[in-house]
Amino acid sequence: MVLPVIRTGFAALLALSLAACRNPQRDAMKELEKRGIEASGPSLLAAVEAGDAGLARLLLQARVYAGQRDAAGNTPLHVAIDRGNLAIAWGLIENGADLAAANPAGVTPVSLSVYRGETAMADRLLDAGAPPEGLTPDGDMVLPWAIRNGRLVFLRRLMEGGADPHQKDAAGNPLLHVAIEAGRRDLTDELLKLGADAAAVNGAGESAVIAALRKDWRDMIAPLVRAGADPNLPDRDGRVPLDAAIEERDLPLAKQLAGLGARPPGGSWSAALWKSIDARDIDVCRLLLGLGVSPETPGPGGRLPLEAALNADRADLLHLFLCYGADGDSLYYEASRRKLGHHVSLLLAHGGQPRPLPAPFLDTPLGLAIRYGDHRAVALLLDRGTPPDQLVAEGQSPLHLAIVLGRSKIVRELLKRGVDANAPLGPAVSDAFLKLVRGGTLRWLLRNDRNITPIMLAADCGCPDTARALLAAGARTSVWTRRNHMWPINIAARKSDVKMMRVILGQDPHVEQRRIVVDLSDQQAVLYDSSGFELYRTKISTGKKGYATPAGTFAITNKYRTWTSTLYDASMPCFQRLSCSDFGFHQGVVPGYPASHGCIRVSAGNAQKLFSLTELGDRVEIQP
Known part of the structure; x- marks a missing residue:
């Protein structure tokens, strides 16, 4: 009786041992060899094209190359999605297929899934990290295509998956224009909720307000303007909406536009x-x-x-x-x-006495003088006892109004009368004031943050003379917003305003002693003086493929003789940050070709030399 029990236990133990020693990849290779099938990428592609899910699974278990392309440049994942073989596609995703791969026509797995109406596959791809971009087989960008074809579910999923809300279609139409011209009110509302760029214009320079008026969607004008659409942009015939409304004696529309800031x-x-x-x-x-x-x-x-x-x-x-x-x-x-x-x-x-005017102004004489840029009237009103901190129609101080309107002379006059150069804006910023603000970043901060100071308003308005007046009156640049920790120079950097960054850094915005020109193609950096004379030249190494160094105009906003990268935990001596961004000059290996993660490497001795020759605020021009 004991002997059978021992034999049974031994057999079970042996079975467990054999199972533990199994190797799925080796087993798959043996099975493929038995079938006479080569374990290769072409074999996988052929199995996918034939719809043979079992063979495809066996090849994936053998870990063959999953990126083999057919004659048209499609990967196995493209083929599986296109032919509706979702089980195979699922297996390719789970076994590391390239989810961002595009065929020569620019079609990605995500865009193909959307085009084929494969909701589950699109969700699976996006959940697995596939980029929400690409072209459809008919050549349209996937997000505009989804909008034009009324695919609300795909629109929402693509936007939630990180699709760029600022993108435009091939004809230059922003997303909201595409939805409006397609007559899709539901998609228009959804795009606004998902943060689509309402301020973007189409190829003819027309705003979303123009597109809505063509559809006679008057109730959409207010949401569009509140989201950033400019009601003052003309249509392709050069007429602004307000002008057209008055010419057609459409007084209700004209009043509506006027109430939304049309001028x-x-x-x-x-x-x-x-x-x-x-x-x-x-x-x-x-x-x-x-x-x-x-x-x-x-x-x-x-x-x-x-x-x-x-x-x-x-x-x-x-x-x-x-x-x-x-x-x-x-x-x-x-x-x-x-x-x-x-x-x-x-x-x-x-009687001719200055006093607040009736509706629709409901403003103070000082507010009106600032609004129209009448410096003399401002001075006279202040001389006659008008309080310099009396709130204007928008609910903010005269100083704040003068800054956002770019009235530098009036700003100086108010500061001369003792107005605090560091007085933050009130906590409740009205829509009327927001409409006067030029930059989208500052508008967002005013809606969602606190501790917005006059120098931050000046950094956004693009008027260096205003910023200089504030700094001369004691405005502090070492302040930041309460929630998002945005400094004045961050706001100027977001607008690529080198002159404003120079002012904030204590430099003359109009007289630049030196500038650096970085040539990405020649992998060289040249330092010039104000007359264009070459002071110094050095070889560099910029961003490699996938980490390209951005072209554009920047300013040196930080200098650190010793610095450790917060992204890669790597030492970067002689680091010079550009426009508050995550890249800049630093000492590193210069192999003669682009090899960095986006920064501009300079060899050891040259990096120290360049560091010693530059100053904060110096302009850096990065050319392709």
């Missing part, structure tokens, strides 16, 4: 104003004045609107122009001579 091209609608005055159309006059047209706009022969209203005996027009700030002092005599008592009463009632 006359060039700042003046004098012809439209005088057309409405001659037609005695008070509604259009009120609309145009509300848009910012000056009530002092001269017409034919130098006439002023007040004079036209008086001559036409139109008290309503006269009152309207006076309410919007027209100066009626010169009309007192004429109104009295003509015994127009009501007109005289109106002129006397308005």
Whole structure:
């Protein structure tokens, strides 16, 4: 009885030992040899083309090359997806197939899956790390194709998988334009939720607002503008939406556009104003004045609107122009001579005293003076006791308004009157103020961050003189936003504004003592002085394939004689960071060809020499 039990236990132990010694790859190789099939990439490609899932699985188990391409340049993964062999495709993904491989037509596994409507396969690829990009077999980019064909699920999945929200289709149309022109409101709403670039323009330079108006999607205008679309850009015929609305007497649309920040091209609608005055159309006059047209706009022969209203005996027009700030002092005599008592009463009632104007301005005299860049009026108002920190219509201080509008002289005047150069913006930033801000980065910070200071506004506005005035008044550059830790120089670097970066770094923005030109093709860097004379030349090694050094114009924003890379934990002596980015000059091996991870390597002695010759703020031009 004991002997059978021992034999059974021994057999089980032997079976376990044999199983532990098995090698799946070796077993697969033996099976392939038995079948007379070569364990190679071409064999795998042939198995996929034949739809033989068992053989494909056996070849993958043998770890053959999974990137073999057919005559058309397709990988086995392309073939499996195209022929609907999802089991084979699944096996290729699990066994390390190149998920980013594109065929000569630019078709990637993800774009092919989207084109074939294979939702599960697209999800599997994206979950496995495949890039959400590529062309469809008909030559369209995958994301615009999904939008044009109403594939909401794919759109959402591609965007969530990291697709570029700023991309455009082959015709230069941004994503929102593609959705609007395709008549897909649902996709338009989804794109806005997913962060598509509403500020992008199509090949004709038209904004998304123009595209929405062509579809008569008036309810979409406000969401588009709030997301960054510019309501002031013209259509392909040169007409801005507001101009077209007024010409067509579409007052509701004109009011809507005006409420969203639309303004006359060039700042003046004098012809439209005088057309409405001659037609005695008070509604259009009120609309145009509300848009910012000056009530002092001269017409034919130098006439002023007040004079036209008086001559036409139109008290309503006269009152309207006076309410919007027209100066009626010169009309007192004429109104009295003509015994127009009501007109005289109106002129006397308005009195010419500076005061807040009625809707739609609801602004202070100081705010209006800043808005129109009237430095003299600002100085006079401050002399007469106007508080220099009195909030303007947008809910911020006069200094903040002057900075975002680029009024450097007014900024100096306010600072001279004791305004704090470091006073941060209020916590609640209005949409009206956001519309005045030029850069998308700062708009995002104003919506989502705190501790935005005047020097940060100046870094975004692109006016070096404003930044210099603030720094002279004690503005601190060593401040950062509370949540995202953005410094003033980071904001200037995001805009590639070398002059602004030089100001923040304490350099003259207009006089550059030296500059460095990096030639990526020749693998050389040359230092020039301000007159173009060559001071120093050295061989370099820039980014290798997959880590290309970016071309463009930069500034040296940091210098460290000793530095350790935070990305690769490698020593990088004589490191000179470019525009607050993750690359720059540093000492390293220079083999004579691009070999770095994106930085610009300089040999040991030359790196120290170059380090000693440069200063913070020096311009660096990297050429292809």
